Amino acid sequence: MRRFFSLGLLCLLLLSVTVTAQAQTSATVEANDAAALELLNALDVRSYSAKGEAINAILQSDDERARDWLQSLLDGRLQRTDDGRFVVVLDNQGRDWPVADALTNEPLGEMSRRDLDRIGINNNLRNQLRSAIAVVDLYSPNVERRRISASRLLGEVDEELAEPLSQLIAEEEDAEVARRLTQALAIYQVESGELEGVETLRGSLHPRVRVALSRAANSDDPIIADAANEALSSIEQNLKINRGLETLYFGLSLGSVLVLAAIGLAITFGVMGVINMAHGELIMLGAYTTWMMQQLLPGQPGLALILSIPAGFMVAALVGIAIERGVIQFLKGRPLETLLATFGISLILQQLVRTVISPLNRTVITPEWMSGSLVINDALSLTLNRMFVLGFALVVFAALMLIMRRTRLGLEVRAVTQNRAMARSMGIRATRVDIMTFALGSGVAGLAGVALSQLTNVGPNLGQNYIIDSFMVVVFGGVGNLWGTLVAGLSLGIINQVLEPWAGAVLAKIIVLVFIILFIQKRPRGLFPQKGRAAEG
Amino acid sequence: MSLLQSLTTRDRVFDFMAPQASPVDVRHGPILYMEDVTVSFDGFKAINNLNLTIDDGELRCIIGPNGAGKTTMMDIITGKTRPNAGSVWFGSRHNLLQMNEPDIASLGIGRKFQKPTVFEALSVFENLELAMAADKRIFPTLTARMTGEIKDRINEVLETIGLTELRYQPAGILSHGQKQWLEIGMLLMQRPRLLLVDEPVAGMTEQEMERTAELLTGLAGKQSVVVVEHDMGFVRSIARKVTVLHQGSVLAEGSMDQVSSDPKVVEVYLGADDEEAA
Amino acid sequence: MLAIEKLNQFYGESHTLWDLDLDVPEGQCTCVMGRNGVGKTTLMKAIMGEVAVKSGQLRYQGEGGEIELTKKAVEARSRLGIGFVPQGRQIFPLLSVEENLRTGLAARSDGLKKIPERIYELFPVLKEMKHRRGGDLSGGQQQQLAIGRALVIEPKLLILDEPGEGIQPNIVTQIGQVIRQLIKEDGLTVLLVEQKLPFARKYADRFVIMDRGRPVAKGEIAELSNELIKQHLTV
Amino acid sequence: MMTQSSSSQFWLTRPFGERATQIFLGVLFAALLLVTVLHVALPQGHPLHVNAYTVNLFGKYLSYALLAVAVDLVWGYLGILSLGHGAFFAIGGYAMGMYLMRQIGDRGTYGDPVLPDFMVFLNWDSLPWYWLGFDMAWFAFAMVLLAPGLLALVFGFLAFRSRVTGVYLSIITQALTFALMLAFFRNEMGFGGNNGLTDFRELLGYNLRSNDTRLGLFIATGVALALGYILCRAIVTSKLGRVCVATRDAEARTRFIGYRVERFQLFVFVVSAMLAGLAGALYVPQVGIINPSEFSPIFSIEIVLWVALGGRATLYGAVIGAILVNYAKTIFTGVMPDAWLFALGAMFVLVTVLLPKGVAGLLLHLKRRKKSAALPKEATA
Amino acid sequence: QDDDPIKVGILHSLSGTMAISETVLKDTVEMLIEQQNDAGGLLGRQLEAVVVDPASNWPLFAERARELLAQEEVDVIFGNWTSVSRKAVLPVVEELNGLLFYPVQYEGEESSENVFYTGAAPNQQAIPAVEYLINEVGIERFALVGTDYVYPRTTNRILEAFLKDEHGIADEDIMINYTPFGHSDWQNIVSEIRRFGEEGKPTAVISTINGDANVPFYTELSNQGIDAADIPVIAFSVGEQELTGIDTGPLVGHLAAWNYFMSVDTDDNYDFIDAWIDYTGDEEAVTNDPMEAHYIGFNMWAEAVRKAGTTDVDAVKDAIIGVAVPNLSGGYAAMMPNHHITKPVLIGEVQDNGQFDIVWQTPSTVAGDAWSDYLPGSRDLIADWRKPMECGNFNVVNGSCGGSTAAEEAEAALAE
Numbered sequence A: 001m002r003r004f005f006s007l008g009l010l011c012l013l014l015l016s017v018t019v020t021a022q023a024q025t026s027a028t029v030e031a032n033d034a035a036a037l038e039l040l041n042a043l044d045v046r047s048y049s050a051k052g053e054a055i056n057a058i059l060q061s062d063d064e065r066a067r068d069w070l071q072s073l074l075d076g077r078l079q080r081t082d083d084g085r086f087v088v089v090l091d092n093q094g095r096d097w098p099v100a101d102a103l104t105n106e107p108l109g110e111m112s113r114r115d116l117d118r119i120g121i122n123n124n125l126r127n128q129l130r131s132a133i134a135v136v137d138l139y140s141p142n143v144e145r146r147r148i149s150a151s152r153l154l155g156e157v158d159e160e161l162a163e164p165l166s167q168l169i170a171e172e173e174d175a176e177v178a179r180r181l182t183q184a185l186a187i188y189q190v191e192s193g194e195l196e197g198v199e200t201l202r203g204s205l206h207p208r209v210r211v212a213l214s215r216a217a218n219s220d221d222p223i224i225a226d227a228a229n230e231a232l233s234s235i236e237q238n239l240k241i242n243r244g245l246e247t248l249y250f251g252l253s254l255g256s257v258l259v260l261a262a263i264g265l266a267i268t269f270g271v272m273g274v275i276n277m278a279h280g281e282l283i284m285l286g287a288y289t290t291w292m293m294q295q296l297l298p299g300q301p302g303l304a305l306i307l308s309i310p311a312g313f314m315v316a317a318l319v320g321i322a323i324e325r326g327v328i329q330f331l332k333g334r335p336l337e338t339l340l341a342t343f344g345i346s347l348i349l350q351q352l353v354r355t356v357i358s359p360l361n362r363t364v365i366t367p368e369w370m371s372g373s374l375v376i377n378d379a380l381s382l383t384l385n386r387m388f389v390l391g392f393a394l395v396v397f398a399a400l401m402l403i404m405r406r407t408r409l410g411l412e413v414r415a416v417t418q419n420r421a422m423a424r425s426m427g428i429r430a431t432r433v434d435i436m437t438f439a440l441g442s443g444v445a446g447l448a449g450v451a452l453s454q455l456t457n458v459g460p461n462l463g464q465n466y467i468i469d470s471f472m473v474v475v476f477g478g479v480g481n482l483w484g485t486l487v488a489g490l491s492l493g494i495i496n497q498v499l500e501p502w503a504g505a506v507l508a509k510i511i512v513l514v515f516i517i518l519f520i521q522k523r524p525r526g527l528f529p530q531k532g533r534a535a536e537g
Numbered sequence B: 001m002s003l004l005q006s007l008t009t010r011d012r013v014f015d016f017m018a019p020q021a022s023p024v025d026v027r028h029g030p031i032l033y034m035e036d037v038t039v040s041f042d043g044f045k046a047i048n049n050l051n052l053t054i055d056d057g058e059l060r061c062i063i064g065p066n067g068a069g070k071t072t073m074m075d076i077i078t079g080k081t082r083p084n085a086g087s088v089w090f091g092s093r094h095n096l097l098q099m100n101e102p103d104i105a106s107l108g109i110g111r112k113f114q115k116p117t118v119f120e121a122l123s124v125f126e127n128l129e130l131a132m133a134a135d136k137r138i139f140p141t142l143t144a145r146m147t148g149e150i151k152d153r154i155n156e157v158l159e160t161i162g163l164t165e166l167r168y169q170p171a172g173i174l175s176h177g178q179k180q181w182l183e184i185g186m187l188l189m190q191r192p193r194l195l196l197v198d199e200p201v202a203g204m205t206e207q208e209m210e211r212t213a214e215l216l217t218g219l220a221g222k223q224s225v226v227v228v229e230h231d232m233g234f235v236r237s238i239a240r241k242v243t244v245l246h247q248g249s250v251l252a253e254g255s256m257d258q259v260s261s262d263p264k265v266v267e268v269y270l271g272a273d274d275e276e277a278a
Numbered sequence C: 001m002l003a004i005e006k007l008n009q010f011y012g013e014s015h016t017l018w019d020l021d022l023d024v025p026e027g028q029c030t031c032v033m034g035r036n037g038v039g040k041t042t043l044m045k046a047i048m049g050e051v052a053v054k055s056g057q058l059r060y061q062g063e064g065g066e067i068e069l070t071k072k073a074v075e076a077r078s079r080l081g082i083g084f085v086p087q088g089r090q091i092f093p094l095l096s097v098e099e100n101l102r103t104g105l106a107a108r109s110d111g112l113k114k115i116p117e118r119i120y121e122l123f124p125v126l127k128e129m130k131h132r133r134g135g136d137l138s139g140g141q142q143q144q145l146a147i148g149r150a151l152v153i154e155p156k157l158l159i160l161d162e163p164g165e166g167i168q169p170n171i172v173t174q175i176g177q178v179i180r181q182l183i184k185e186d187g188l189t190v191l192l193v194e195q196k197l198p199f200a201r202k203y204a205d206r207f208v209i210m211d212r213g214r215p216v217a218k219g220e221i222a223e224l225s226n227e228l229i230k231q232h233l234t235v
Numbered sequence D: 001m002m003t004q005s006s007s008s009q010f011w012l013t014r015p016f017g018e019r020a021t022q023i024f025l026g027v028l029f030a031a032l033l034l035v036t037v038l039h040v041a042l043p044q045g046h047p048l049h050v051n052a053y054t055v056n057l058f059g060k061y062l063s064y065a066l067l068a069v070a071v072d073l074v075w076g077y078l079g080i081l082s083l084g085h086g087a088f089f090a091i092g093g094y095a096m097g098m099y100l101m102r103q104i105g106d107r108g109t110y111g112d113p114v115l116p117d118f119m120v121f122l123n124w125d126s127l128p129w130y131w132l133g134f135d136m137a138w139f140a141f142a143m144v145l146l147a148p149g150l151l152a153l154v155f156g157f158l159a160f161r162s163r164v165t166g167v168y169l170s171i172i173t174q175a176l177t178f179a180l181m182l183a184f185f186r187n188e189m190g191f192g193g194n195n196g197l198t199d200f201r202e203l204l205g206y207n208l209r210s211n212d213t214r215l216g217l218f219i220a221t222g223v224a225l226a227l228g229y230i231l232c233r234a235i236v237t238s239k240l241g242r243v244c245v246a247t248r249d250a251e252a253r254t255r256f257i258g259y260r261v262e263r264f265q266l267f268v269f270v271v272s273a274m275l276a277g278l279a280g281a282l283y284v285p286q287v288g289i290i291n292p293s294e295f296s297p298i299f300s301i302e303i304v305l306w307v308a309l310g311g312r313a314t315l316y317g318a319v320i321g322a323i324l325v326n327y328a329k330t331i332f333t334g335v336m337p338d339a340w341l342f343a344l345g346a347m348f349v350l351v352t353v354l355l356p357k358g359v360a361g362l363l364l365h366l367k368r369r370k371k372s373a374a375l376p377k378e379a380t381a
Numbered sequence E: 001q002d003d004d005p006i007k008v009g010i011l012h013s014l015s016g017t018m019a020i021s022e023t024v025l026k027d028t029v030e031m032l033i034e035q036q037n038d039a040g041g042l043l044g045r046q047l048e049a050v051v052v053d054p055a056s057n058w059p060l061f062a063e064r065a066r067e068l069l070a071q072e073e074v075d076v077i078f079g080n081w082t083s084v085s086r087k088a089v090l091p092v093v094e095e096l097n098g099l100l101f102y103p104v105q106y107e108g109e110e111s112s113e114n115v116f117y118t119g120a121a122p123n124q125q126a127i128p129a130v131e132y133l134i135n136e137v138g139i140e141r142f143a144l145v146g147t148d149y150v151y152p153r154t155t156n157r158i159l160e161a162f163l164k165d166e167h168g169i170a171d172e173d174i175m176i177n178y179t180p181f182g183h184s185d186w187q188n189i190v191s192e193i194r195r196f197g198e199e200g201k202p203t204a205v206i207s208t209i210n211g212d213a214n215v216p217f218y219t220e221l222s223n224q225g226i227d228a229a230d231i232p233v234i235a236f237s238v239g240e241q242e243l244t245g246i247d248t249g250p251l252v253g254h255l256a257a258w259n260y261f262m263s264v265d266t267d268d269n270y271d272f273i274d275a276w277i278d279y280t281g282d283e284e285a286v287t288n289d290p291m292e293a294h295y296i297g298f299n300m301w302a303e304a305v306r307k308a309g310t311t312d313v314d315a316v317k318d319a320i321i322g323v324a325v326p327n328l329s330g331g332y333a334a335m336m337p338n339h340h341i342t343k344p345v346l347i348g349e350v351q352d353n354g355q356f357d358i359v360w361q362t363p364s365t366v367a368g369d370a371w372s373d374y375l376p377g378s379r380d381l382i383a384d385w386r387k388p389m390e391c392g393n394f395n396v397v398n399g400s401c402g403g404s405t406a407a408e409e410a411e412a413a414l415a416e
């Protein structure tokens, strides 16, 4: 992006890193401390350009702690106490923070925020630090670090770096790192007008490559320009395909959210016929359960999230049972009235969360293994959190399908909703069926909440945001048909995402709604209608 | 079909522009004519190349095993079910397959359903009032008034169906048999040219059956009546011509004696040991 | 098998069953008759618990001795061995034929998971249409399904509310024969509501005529005279 | 019963023969009169004085009540659970709002004689075509009825023709209002986006910020409610009303006796939409703002809740429900700002569980009890 | 009368969609009242809070405002968050001659005699923020992403004009995108932003995304790997409060422009934070910009009451212009004649602990501009509520005071 580095400096660095490695053993600690303090002191200035120079100074020093300091500085943990010492903050939650001495690494207990001054950095410095660390890391024995630093070099190579780079490529064992470095070199070659570079870059989807080729395509040299153009057009072609795949993924992912939110309702509303306006709040409870679990298990967001799956189900199911027993059982045969009562319940649950927990959103942490993307290629990466949600939605759907199709509960609940009196006459314990089914639907809503906590706000309004969509998906799919809910959710998601790039988010949403209205004219009973004499009345 | 077209045919949007339904034309033959009608549900042929003709003023009994397609046949005539193939004409002018239920009903085809369906929230009286032959467009309905004449007619029918005492009760509380009667009453109020009566005497006592028989035979002549019934005693008491349906097509047709001695009919329907019919 | 005493039932404010006494002897077929709206169906529903009774007793001779039905939940009654074929069939319209039958398995004590083959033997059409939705069946097919469904629970007492309604004659005959067969072979007790005299005469052992919510005549079926019929069954 | 014939010559006069309507109109006009007298005749400090704030508040409730009546007409009698009636209300409101905006003239912030303020600062150079005519009262008032009526006509025509019923109909009405909400939120639509239309000054030359105008609007809303009620009552007590009920309970069966059900549905739906539009038009000058949130699906659901709480299919129940819920909201949000949702939620739950037919059902029940207590027990044989 | 408490109306949503933002503002005012009472009240009288809940419903805002003024007869109102709620309330406070202190940054284009705007006008937030991006960060491409309503629309319109006219940014280097309220699926837009930023020029996102939509937006940003160092996002509606609902780990370095951050290193601020934490009893409680605005507004009002010696609205209105009180960032906020105040503009970078690190600030405070210089319709308007001008929209070109007051004066004259 930016030429953040003077190349002379870079070479110097490469040199110094190698030198440091040898010098380290012989350096004396005491002499270092005074010098180190001076280095750090230089950081404690207001001007960011002065800080930048201080950082360079640290890099050029042969102090073995340099990388740690830079990392702490990058993380914003390098701070200065009122009495002029430098400390590293170990944990910066709350008002008092545990700290350690920056020079000795000795823990110093807790300090108040009032007594600490952060050594601030801005994005430019952050870039500088990253690159500095990256260049150091290019020589790291750690392959992962080398890969990251190699990626950063794309578009950043120039004359003086080109040479050491070729040598590094030759020595590199990791194919990925080598490929990246080759590309980085090739970009430099293209920029300096060498045709060879264009050939190397052909087919690469990396944006920096594209920028370089675009520039080359406008170059005065017709041979280069033609080659670059040709390479570009094949890249564009490839990009288009990848963009299509990406849109499909976006659609599936949005769809899976809709499915998850709606699937519990497909049970309570679709199968049981209860217009459960509190469905959204049950989702909300699932999300809050995740938050609660993460509070109970600090530092283990992943474990907490996994435990939230059963916990979220249970919490929502129990609340569902309470709702069923407390209210809905009295409304048998009056399905429309369940609308009124459950709306009341939804108001109560929302306000309950506001009063008991907080009107503010809560932070739910995304565990390491769920954040970031799965990189398919330079132009296509799939976000992991959404991939998990998509998978989760499918698993939940399959499980529900099994329960409704393969267990007695599935049969009994359908019998009870179709003809309650007769079902009881057949010996079906209708009350128990009601409780279990409602608990199941509610529990699934809770599961949706657990998943949604990874994508969106965990706050008192969470439920409200999903209730309308959920009903729409269930009805659009065809009431009482789980497949319908799945297909409806996924297809609405895909339609929305396909429309969005050219219509914009607002218009896309409107178009989807109009589409639903028109579609229902064609199929007045949804995507998968209940068929047959009885349904047609 | 297209939106534009339906908007341009304004008489379909605005009731008051609709022409008066033209009377059924029976000068050239039967009142109901079904030819090669076929209906299939998910591949199952409920009606299979059915041909049936009902003459004006005729009383026809239709019998046949459960699932033979009798009710489905009525569904086709009244516009509830669209056949996959074939043609259905009412008189020589009206192609019923191109009309919807209310149009067919206002042409003068009335129906009593196998499973009694009445308007449960309305009183017995109101059920009859709504069924009554009248101008059923919006504004006439809105401004319709209850005249003494209408009241008399309703009361008359109430008397006939024995529900006078219950006339202000909501129809929802009626017993099964009472609903059957109410359905018959509604049919009478409609004064249709063609009555389709699906199992009128199910759940009736012997004496009620007799009354129903009288009623239906009384109507025949002026109106055409098609009766579906499994009670052979009843069929025998009213039948002139009987059609036997089996697997969606006509198995036999003729007088009661003819068909009940037909071995095929005995085999699929009456049973060897048919004492009720005796 | 079932002894009903002083049963009173109300729909809202209207008194439908009046101090009704009725005995259903074990191993016999008792036929209840009466004009439309006298309360036959209501009585059956009261026995099943589908309508609440105001007062009176329903004493049922179950496996473990006498049981007071009024104290039992509806779903418990079928588990005690009472099978019910209601008026109007009450098929679960969106369940397949097979699923309709399977609902009856809940009430069986032996935990059977499959529909007994015998049901399909009795009503072959059900096997043929096993996968069709109950609601799509023709009226008569539904009636057969309703009877089949009640038989799935292997009842001790079978309540049939106008079972022949809408069924083709040869199958009506067959149903009558099955009832007799079950009575004879399994000691089944049958409580039958029937308007059609020939059927009642042929397959019932005893009759009860109801009028305005109470029994007005009862006896062996042979004693069902034309006079009684004229008096109570004519409008 | 409803079938009792009335000697009236004109169907609209039929409801006057009904006891319930007489009582309703009596109570309504007594209330209008009482509030007016207490507001006008008593001095400011008097304990019984009704201040302008309260008059205004009740004016708003009455417009909600008219909206609820419109919803009850389609839901209670036709069985169409419209979850999108807020759309018609809002459109009526916007029609009125556009008129009121045009009345501002050059007194707006930027002093533009034609363009409303929001158009000036978003650089519109001329009035979009659909704003034309709204400077004329007659045109605007006609649009108050015609715009929602037309939308209902087109939407209803499509839906009823395709025989969309039950929840499917409910959901597409909801989709309709949701789509309109999103559309109206867009600034490009030319309706002021999220900020909507505000800063109204006068209506037919009367200053909207004067207490007399407020009283006038309150009375006008009351009268509109009475007229709307009578119209709805006339419809439901007519034979057409019974066809509606028949449709609600057994749509297919109604067709088989010869009624073109979709036209009846369309007719009543359009009438209801126009009443809702009228309610919206009366609402806007009283609250001083119209913004797309009136299109929000939750608002439409709330309207249904008023009706359900008051008692469905009675019309006066809808009025009771609308006033009760909104009054409760006013009281609760003032008295217990942190906990009023608990109270409101509990109210919904308790009414549903304890009063199956809503408040109107309770009234009916009490009346019957009184009646049967008055008459000594009849012997029933 | 003299012993009666002074009534302070609080008009913030405690339920509905806006409760998330507004509830703390209610608490803030209550805390300030408590502190004032502990310090002996005002003019020897105690203060009393009158709290109502307008429930995120705009007509209800108008109704509640009317109730506060007509029924409760409060002396001043602190309230509102969204512009639409303010628009709904405006006619009411003008008609009943109330005082409203509005604490949130907004799109400008307004100056009412009865309203005091203690939040930022666009020139106190958006413009300096963009200048920072251009001058300090070297940004050359801008994605303006916002929720589709008036504040983002207006702000973006101003910014667009500013970028093109003042900095010569080309059309193709400005991308504008609007989303509905509460938008939760940002995949496409973030991916579009990513591609927009991959064209080789330094790119930044200017976000006017409102409230609830922010969490999923930032979550998507971090998951699609958009790093602040590559494409920084600068937000005008995301403060400490909003960050409490976001896992900030991956967002370090993204920016926000405000007039106050909780991380401001002054003793006044630490005192305020401590008081707030004590008041809420929540160790994790955070402070934010609109809270500071209320802090300033409340103190200004109190000062003006002292100065006027009465709570009488007209007297306070006159007295408050020119009143200066300390803000929390070590300077003073003064009430300008246009009813806007002076504020410093701070740019902060998100830290992993949910706080902002201040990376830049204006050398001095900036006075709020009611009428933007970058919009053609309002370029010529100024507001000055001092006598003799007393006009909120004075047109300096034709020398007349257009709009609301003129009409009212005419009417008042007519009525007399």
Ligand SMILES: Nc1ncnc2c1ncn2[C@@H]1O[C@H](COP(=O)(O)OP(=O)(O)OP(=O)(O)O)[C@@H](O)[C@H]1O
Binding pocket: A532, A533, B041, B042, B044, B045, B046, B064, B065, B066, B067, B068, B069, B070, B071, B072, B073, B114, C132, C136, C137, C138, C139, C140, C141, C166
């Ligand atoms: N919608 C449908 N889907 C599937 N099968 C159907 C449907 N409607 C009818 N059938 C089948 O078509 C056949 C004819 O049914 P129909 O009701 O017409 O018989 P029916 O002659 O009236 O019999 P019954 O005497 O028992 O009333 C039956 O086998 C039935 O199961």
Ligand SMILES: Nc1ncnc2c1ncn2[C@@H]1O[C@H](COP(=O)(O)OP(=O)(O)OP(=O)(O)O)[C@@H](O)[C@H]1O
Binding pocket: B172, B173, B174, B175, B176, B177, B178, B203, C011, C012, C014, C016, C034, C035, C036, C037, C038, C039, C040, C041, C042, C043, C087
């Ligand atoms: N839900 C109800 N509410 C009020 N009254 C009812 C209800 N159901 C039935 N009734 C009334 O109770 C009486 C008895 O009805 P029931 O259904 O028991 O009659 P039935 O003897 O079975 O008649 P049928 O031979 O017609 O089936 C009838 O007069 C009926 O109107």
Ligand SMILES: NC(N)=O
Binding pocket: E081, E082, E083, E084, E104, E105, E106, E107, E151
């Ligand atoms: N003023 C705002 N942020 O609406």
Ligand SMILES: [Mg+2]
Binding pocket: B070, B071, B072, B114, B198, C138, C139, C140
């Ligand atoms: Mg049939």
Ligand SMILES: [Mg+2]
Binding pocket: B175, B176, B177, C040, C041, C042, C087
């Ligand atoms: Mg019966």
